[in-house]
Amino acid sequence: MKQSSMVRLAMSIALVLVALVATGCASIIKGSEQKVSFKSEPSEAKVVITDVREGKEIQVGSTPFTASLKRGAGYFKKAKYQVTFEKPGYKTEAITLEGTPGGWYLGGNLLVGGMGYLIVDPATGAMWTLEPNDVSVTLKKQAASGPRDDGLTVALRADVPAELASKLKPVNLNAPQR
Numbered sequence: 001m002k003q004s005s006m007v008r009l010a011m012s013i014a015l016v017l018v019a020l021v022a023t024g025c026a027s028i029i030k031g032s033e034q035k036v037s038f039k040s041e042p043s044e045a046k047v048v049i050t051d052v053r054e055g056k057e058i059q060v061g062s063t064p065f066t067a068s069l070k071r072g073a074g075y076f077k078k079a080k081y082q083v084t085f086e087k088p089g090y091k092t093e094a095i096t097l098e099g100t101p102g103g104w105y106l107g108g109n110l111l112v113g114g115m116g117y118l119i120v121d122p123a124t125g126a127m128w129t130l131e132p133n134d135v136s137v138t139l140k141k142q143a144a145s146g147p148r149d150d151g152l153t154v155a156l157r158a159d160v161p162a163e164l165a166s167k168l169k170p171v172n173l174n175a176p177q178r
Helices: 002-024 025-029 104-114 115-124
Strands: 033-041 045-051 056-062 067-071 080-086 093-101 128-131 134-138
Touching: 033 080, 033 128, 045 067, 056 067, 093 134
Parallel strands: 033 134
Antiparallel strands: 033 067, 045 056, 045 080, 080 093, 093 128
């Protein structure tokens, strides 16, 4: 092998090693945002995504839909979201999405190491994986509430809790009005 060929081979290997050490595996493979899908039964529920760290609403949609969310919230800080599902006639459901160290960050950077492990992936947020990745909730029908002081509550008999059923009073529509 000629000396110039060996120099080129050595330079190529050196460039590959520098590229591996100077970048983060998770940043290359996954990026700083993650797509998360939201589904509900019944569908057409309103979904409100709130950034817990900043305390602000960042996205609103209707199931089913997919949102692209930031994985991180700063250097070595995982993102955390409160996701609320609302639909008239159903109880509101809330879940938390939170970052956990991802496989590409742990596996790739522990093997290769370098700046990617300590600088690139933590700074871009790519070191985190939001979990759960696919969110599916079953909304429960909202049971009738007790009588209010400000008026009449109308509900299906099947939706009335047992502790309130004993307090029901029949209404005679043929009775004279007062």
